[in-house]
Amino acid sequence: MKKVISIALILVFLLSLGACAKTSKDSSPSAAPDASSSKSPSEGTPNSSTAPSETKPDTPDANKQISVRIGIPGDLGDLMTSGLQADCYSAMDAVFDVIFFCDPETREWTSNVLTDWYMEDEHSMVLKMRDDIYFNNGDKATAEDLLYSYLCHLEDGNDHWIKAMKIRPDECKIRDDYTVVIAVDEKSQDFFSRDNKLLCKKWVDEVGWDEPEAWYYPVGSGPYYVADNKPGDSITLKLRDDYWLAPAEDFYVNEYVITHYADTTTAEMALEVGDIDFCKVSKSEYSRVVSEGADAGLDVTKVSTGVTANFYMPAHINSVWENKLVREAVAYGVNWVELDKIMYGELSMPATSVTPSDSPLYINPGTRTYDLEKAKKLLAEAGFKPGEISLKTSLFDTAVYKSFGEAITHYLSQIGIKADISYGDTATVLAVWNAGKETDFAMHVNPAGSPGRNICQSIPGVTGENVSFTKVENAKLQELWSALSPLYDAPVSDKKAIAEELQQLIYDEILIIPFHEDNVAIAFNAKVLSKDMMQRNVTAETNYKLSRLGLRSNWE
Amino acid sequence: MIRYILKRLLFLIPILLGVIVIVFTIVYVAPGDPVILILGDDYTPEGYAAKAAELGLDKSYIEQLASYIWKIVTKLDFGKSYLVNTSVSNELLTRFPTTAALGLLAVGIMIIVSIPLGTLAAVKQNSVVDIGLTTLAMIVAAVPGFVLALLGLLVFAVSLRWLPLIGLNSLKAWILPVLTNALPGIAFLTRMTRTTMLEVIRQDYVGTARAKGLRESVIIMKHALGNTLIPLLTVIGGFVGTTLAGSVIVETIFSIKGIGTYLTAGINGRDYPVVLGGVIMTATLVCVVNLLVDILYSFVDPRIKAQYTARGKKARRITAKKSEAKAEVA
Numbered sequence: 001m002k003k004v005i006s007i008a009l010i011l012v013f014l015l016s017l018g019a020c021a022k023t024s025k026d027s028s029p030s031a032a033p034d035a036s037s038s039k040s041p042s043e044g045t046p047n048s049s050t051a052p053s054e055t056k057p058d059t060p061d062a063n064k065q066i067s068v069r070i071g072i073p074g075d076l077g078d079l080m081t082s083g084l085q086a087d088c089y090s091a092m093d094a095v096f097d098v099i100f101f102c103d104p105e106t107r108e109w110t111s112n113v114l115t116d117w118y119m120e121d122e123h124s125m126v127l128k129m130r131d132d133i134y135f136n137n138g139d140k141a142t143a144e145d146l147l148y149s150y151l152c153h154l155e156d157g158n159d160h161w162i163k164a165m166k167i168r169p170d171e172c173k174i175r176d177d178y179t180v181v182i183a184v185d186e187k188s189q190d191f192f193s194r195d196n197k198l199l200c201k202k203w204v205d206e207v208g209w210d211e212p213e214a215w216y217y218p219v220g221s222g223p224y225y226v227a228d229n230k231p232g233d234s235i236t237l238k239l240r241d242d243y244w245l246a247p248a249e250d251f252y253v254n255e256y257v258i259t260h261y262a263d264t265t266t267a268e269m270a271l272e273v274g275d276i277d278f279c280k281v282s283k284s285e286y287s288r289v290v291s292e293g294a295d296a297g298l299d300v301t302k303v304s305t306g307v308t309a310n311f312y313m314p315a316h317i318n319s320v321w322e323n324k325l326v327r328e329a330v331a332y333g334v335n336w337v338e339l340d341k342i343m344y345g346e347l348s349m350p351a352t353s354v355t356p357s358d359s360p361l362y363i364n365p366g367t368r369t370y371d372l373e374k375a376k377k378l379l380a381e382a383g384f385k386p387g388e389i390s391l392k393t394s395l396f397d398t399a400v401y402k403s404f405g406e407a408i409t410h411y412l413s414q415i416g417i418k419a420d421i422s423y424g425d426t427a428t429v430l431a432v433w434n435a436g437k438e439t440d441f442a443m444h445v446n447p448a449g450s451p452g453r454n455i456c457q458s459i460p461g462v463t464g465e466n467v468s469f470t471k472v473e474n475a476k477l478q479e480l481w482s483a484l485s486p487l488y489d490a491p492v493s494d495k496k497a498i499a500e501e502l503q504q505l506i507y508d509e510i511l512i513i514p515f516h517e518d519n520v521a522i523a524f525n526a527k528v529l530s531k532d533m534m535q536r537n538v539t540a541e542t543n544y545k546l547s548r549l550g551l552r553s554n555w556e
Numbered sequence: 557m558i559r560y561i562l563k564r565l566l567f568l569i570p571i572l573l574g575v576i577v578i579v580f581t582i583v584y585v586a587p588g589d590p591v592i593l594i595l596g597d598d599y600t601p602e603g604y605a606a607k608a609a610e611l612g613l614d615k616s617y618i619e620q621l622a623s624y625i626w627k628i629v630t631k632l633d634f635g636k637s638y639l640v641n642t643s644v645s646n647e648l649l650t651r652f653p654t655t656a657a658l659g660l661l662a663v664g665i666m667i668i669v670s671i672p673l674g675t676l677a678a679v680k681q682n683s684v685v686d687i688g689l690t691t692l693a694m695i696v697a698a699v700p701g702f703v704l705a706l707l708g709l710l711v712f713a714v715s716l717r718w719l720p721l722i723g724l725n726s727l728k729a730w731i732l733p734v735l736t737n738a739l740p741g742i743a744f745l746t747r748m749t750r751t752t753m754l755e756v757i758r759q760d761y762v763g764t765a766r767a768k769g770l771r772e773s774v775i776i777m778k779h780a781l782g783n784t785l786i787p788l789l790t791v792i793g794g795f796v797g798t799t800l801a802g803s804v805i806v807e808t809i810f811s812i813k814g815i816g817t818y819l820t821a822g823i824n825g826r827d828y829p830v831v832l833g834g835v836i837m838t839a840t841l842v843c844v845v846n847l848l849v850d851i852l853y854s855f856v857d858p859r860i861k862a863q864y865t866a867r868g869k870k871a872r873r874i875t876a877k878k879s880e881a882k883a884e885v886a
Contacts, residue, residue: 160595160603212641232813262808269714270721427588427826
């Protein structure tokens with residue numbers, strides 16, 4: 001009897017192994033996913049093909065409005081606009097009006113709150129606001145609120161934002177009821193990219209910045225308000241009847257329910273059973289959703305976050321990088337396309353420049369194909385024997401960084417460069433990075449993304465104002481970067497020449513090696529939403545522009 | 557007995573003090589800087605100094621430790637979370653009932669299921685029932701908790717759609733988290749019950765009971781089971797302690813706001829007040845549960861009960877003799 005049971009157990013085990021093998025073979029993608037919705041392919045930029053949107057949501061009923069449910073894996077966050085990591089960006093976008101935002105069609109910066117803005121002189125940014133903005137508590141927004149929306153960082157614990165925006169707080173003034181003059185050291189990209197929200201000064205003065213509970217039902221001027229807040233679990237937003245910018249009839253979504261899930265796997269399950277309408281999808285699940293999602297009425301799209309993942313070789317930390325031949329050896333000796341696939345799997349999207357291929361500023365400055373023999377020759381020409389160069393660095397202890405670490409160690413060793421990588425958690429590694437020690441090389445991708453496809457956001461630390469290893473000791477590059485940064489809100493035509501020169505310089509001098517166009521995969525209920533909607537209204541990871549997504553024009 | 561309980565309660569104080577000092581020191585010397593984590597990577601030196609001063613992190617180790625212990629002793633105040641600025645004490649108290657309910661339900665199911673199954677396996681040793689139960693218990697014990705949780709979700713929530721995916725919003729929603737919490741314990745306790753029962757039923761007094769002609773069911777239920785439960789109490793007590801401290805895996809996968817997820821988030825975010833508060837609460841719960849188990853022993857195990865009673869009688873006899881001796885001398 002014991003023998004019979006043992007044999008039966010072994011058979012069950014073998015059958016289950018066989019079932020698993022069958023399942024993994026079946027899950028290889030049968031359809032090529034599209035990378036962007038509106039740009040035609042450029043030469044030398046793989047994965048930028050456009051696929052027409054194949055799914056169409058149900059036609060909206062003129063008399064009907066819908067509820068859209070969103071799954072957020074990881075921390076749900078809260079609505080205190082202090083910029084701490086714990087913010088729920090998506091909900092905040094619906095409840096608060098941002099002062100500046102990027103138009104998804106033109107990629108240019110614009111504002112619903114301001115009628116005009118300009119530099120009056122070298123140090124004065126004049127902001128003129130509309131006179132018909134109302135908060136959801138009925139208060140009218142004035143210049144006092146607008147000014148406070150910038151200077152609040154002196155109170156909310158983020159005074160380093162004041163410095164990043166180069167604001168001189170003591171010299172800012174209110175010119176009239178709807179005009180503010182912000183005194184700045186100089187115009188900077190952070191002034192626009194920090195996502196400052198219009199705050200009701202009177203309400204914030206009442207509740208302060210010390211008690212998060214007071215911000216569970218915040219006062220904002222956005223189209224939605226918080227109807228229910230279960231901190232850490234879910235936030236329910238409802239459409240205002242009195243939104244100042246557009247009547248309620250212009251919106252098709254009258255309710256958002258944002259729910260927290262422990263991780264992407266659970267959120268994906270919730271999407272499959274119909275508990276939510278869209279969520280981020282992990283790279284390991286991407287193929288499965290593409291191939292099997294249609295059965296469950298799902299679709300998936302990749303959305304660029306507007307920045308690239310870049311490999312940095314900081315010469316100010318390790319002088320070996322001062323030698324261009326060494327940099328060139330690494331450029332040829334690492335199979336960057338393969339590295340991208342190893343790290344990002346189905347979400348791989350090789351980059352050829354420091355801005356994504358759908359950026360209006362993008363050029364293809366050239367391509368270097370993997371050539372190990374050439375790389376070895378270059379290293380020898382630089383005067384280094386194999387094994388003579390030894391590099392150290394610290395990286396985050398995450399799957400992506402670990403894949404990067406293992407692959408780059410292998411490629412560098414093939415060239416003849418030793419790499420020693422230590423892994424740690426965010427706090428530990430950030431401390432090492434900021435100290436500038438033992439970070440002889442690293443990879444960096446701006447987690448905030450860049451809706452405007454701004455090159456300076458893709459390579460934020462070139463002049464030394466970010467993590468240590470992102471600084472590039474090249475006078476010409478720093479000059480171009482500094483010239484481009486204040487043009488953040490300028491039309492594309494004003495920025496193109498500098499942007500092209502900067503991209504070409506980076507390629508020719510091998511100052512930074514971009515290798516991946518950062519993107520996030522979003523799976524959604526195809527009966528309710530479409531690829532176009534996701535492309536236009538998703539910026540970085542879990543940063544959904546719900547105020548825009550709710551508009552009826554998305555469905556028409 | 558009361559003196560014993562009071563003595564054990566007093567022992568809690570140095571134990572908890574030791575826990576506070578050890579955990580505080582570990583968190584203090586661990587690499588990583590919570591100030592950088594809060595401010596992000598674009599902080600300025602002035603901003604860093606201001607934030608560190610605000611959080612009290614610019615003081616010396618001794619000053620920080622002393623201040624922390626003083627706040628706990630005088631106000632039961634574990635401080636505020638660095639990341640979300642909410643009171644750690646309030647948050648722990650808010651989350652504790654959920655974690656406790658999950659844990660106690662799991663332990664209850666564990667006891668109700670394991671003891672009868674383990675007894676059955678022992679009584680029917682080497683039969684199909686015994687082999688089947690033992691094998692099943694081994695398989696369940698071998699499967700990691702998160703796999704059980706995800707399998708349960710896949711089968712019952714996604715495929716069959718019988719149960720909800722996350723949260724505890726309805727009675728049905730409790731089924732998967734509680735079962736996931738209970739299953740590893742059921743597997744372990746079943747095997748332990750079987751082993752203990754096998755030892756007990758081989759004792760002489762059980763043989764005597766059989767010789768007297770008692771029915772097998774009476775022998776097992778009346779004579780063997782009680783003695784089997786005594787060593788199991790320690791195991792059950794251990795389970796109660798750990799489940800009250802929070803199951804990270806279950807709470808994470810089912811998105812339950814409990815102590816386990818709170819503590820994990822605190823560890824990952826270098827949120828010292830949360831880590832310290834969570835660990836101290838866990839340590840206190842484990843100590844209290846161990847004490848309760850020890851007290852329960854004295855009621856359940858007649859030998860220990862007699863010891864206390866005998867000690868008490870002996871003490872009274874000695875005291876009486878001394879009083880008589882004094883009186884004679886006087």
